Amino acid sequence: MEPSLKTAVAAVRRDTGLPVAFAGAVDPSGRLYPITATAGCLTSVLDGLVIRSGNGLGGRVLAGARIQTVTDYLHDDGISHQYDGPVSRERLRSIVGAPVVVDGSVRAVLYGALRTSAQLGARTLDAMQLSAQRLAFEIAVSEATARRLRAVETAALMREARTAPTRPEWEEVRIAHAELRALAGSVGDEGLRRRIDDIAARLTATAPEYERPVLTTREIDVLALVAIGCTNAEIAVRLDLGAETVKSYLRAAMRKLGAHRRTEAVTLARTAGVLP
Template structure:
C-alpha cells in the first residue's frame, strides 16, 4: 500500500526537549523575584512509562546556583525534601533545611555546599503520576509563604502541560513509524493519527519536535499516496502538485477524518469561519468542488494519507 514507513524513518523524541521545558520552568520561577535559586529533575528510564512506580529522579537542571554541588544528585523516594515530595505527590517547604525535623538529611552536604537554607519542592504530576520535582530556594532562613509556593506551582503546571503534549507526540510518532499496509480499517487509524499529529504540531513550541511531527505527517501522506490513487471519484485532468499552506492542510486533514467545520475548529483552536476560509482556499487550489473531491485530490497528490 504505497511506500512503507520503516522504523528507521522517524526520529524518536529524546530527552533534550524535556530539558528545554524544565529549564524554562526554572527560569520562570527565578524571574518572579521570589525564588532566586531554582533546580529540579524528571523521572526517567527503567523501561517503564515515565513516572510509573517512580523510586528516584536525578537533579539535572540548575538555575541561579553558584556551585555544581546539586547537579546529578539522585533523589530517592522518601529521602530529603524532594524525596518526600516524590513519594507523597504534594508540595513541601522547610524554613531551614539543615535543622528541619520534617525531612531526612541524606543530602545535607550538597545543600550546604550551595548555601541554601529555605527550600520548597513541588511535584510535577502527569496523569496522576509524579514525573519530577521542582525546587525553589533562598540562602536565608525565611518562611516561604503562599506567593513563592504559587509561583512554583504555576511553573510545575506549565511543565506538566508540556509533558502531556510530548507524551502524545511520542505516542503518535511511535504509531507513525510502522503504519499498517493491508487492513483498510487499520489504515483509517493511520489517517486519524495523521490528523492528530498535524493538530498537535500547531501547539508545540519546541521547533525540533514540531519538525519531527510534521516530518512524520509527510511520511504518512506519502505512504498513502498510492492507495489514494486508486479512488474511483473522478477529478479534472492532470494538475501541477498544489501548494497548500500548513493551515489549509491542517483543516483538510481534519475534514478527511470526518470532522465537521465546527469540530475541526475546536480541534485546531480556530474560529469556524476561519476553517471555512481555509477549506475554500484548499478546494480552489485542488480544483475540487466538494469536500470529498478535495480530500481525494489531496490523497492523490500525496498530501494526505
C-alpha cells in the first residue's frame, strides 16, 4: 500500500492546502498502525511512529472510524497525549485525521495539519474525506484485482499443464476473467492491462487451425461480460461506457466473428480462443 499512501499524502496537501500531511496503514489486527508516509515535515520524528487505537487523535479516528479534528493538539482535552513529544517537535497545532474505510474496516488513516491554531473549515474537511474515499476505492480495486488475478493465473497454469479445470471451476475463471478486464479499465493501469492480456492469451490458447479474429480490447471486454450474463446496461456501468457505445462494440465484435446473436458471438469467441 506504500505507493498509494504516498500518493494520497501528496493529494491531501494539494487538495486541502494544508502544509503537512502524513498517513499510516492499519496492521491486520486492526488495533494500530505506523506512520509510513509524510510530506511537509520538518523532522523525521513521525516516521515509524506507532499509533494505537484510542490514543491521540489518530487513535480516536481508528477506534471511531470517523473524521476527527483538533484546533490545538497539545492543549486539547478530548484526546490522550501519548504522542505530544513528536507533535511538539514538528510544531503541529491544528490537525485533522480521516479514516480510509474498506468493507467496514479502517485500513489506513490520513492526516493533514497546520503549524498554527485555527479552526479547519468545511471545505478542508470535505477535501480530506474525498482523499480518504479515493484511497479506499483504490485499495478495494487493488485487492479485488489481486483475487481475480490469482484465480485466472491458476487456471492458466492448469491449462498449460494440461490439467483442465472442472466445468464449475472454469465458469468461475470466466467470471473472474471478465471482472478483471472491467477492473483494469477502471484503474487505467497499462501494466495491469498487459498482464491481463498475457494471462488471457494463456487461457485462450487454441489449435493452429483456428484463425483468431482481430478484436479490439474494448470489444473483448464487452464480450467477456456478455459471456457471464451481463446485459448491455450492466456492461455500460461496469466499463463506464455509454449504452450506445456498448452496443457499437458488441455489433463490431459480432460482425468480425460472423455471429448473428450475442450467445453465438460468445461461442465463436471461445472457439477462436478470444475468450476462455
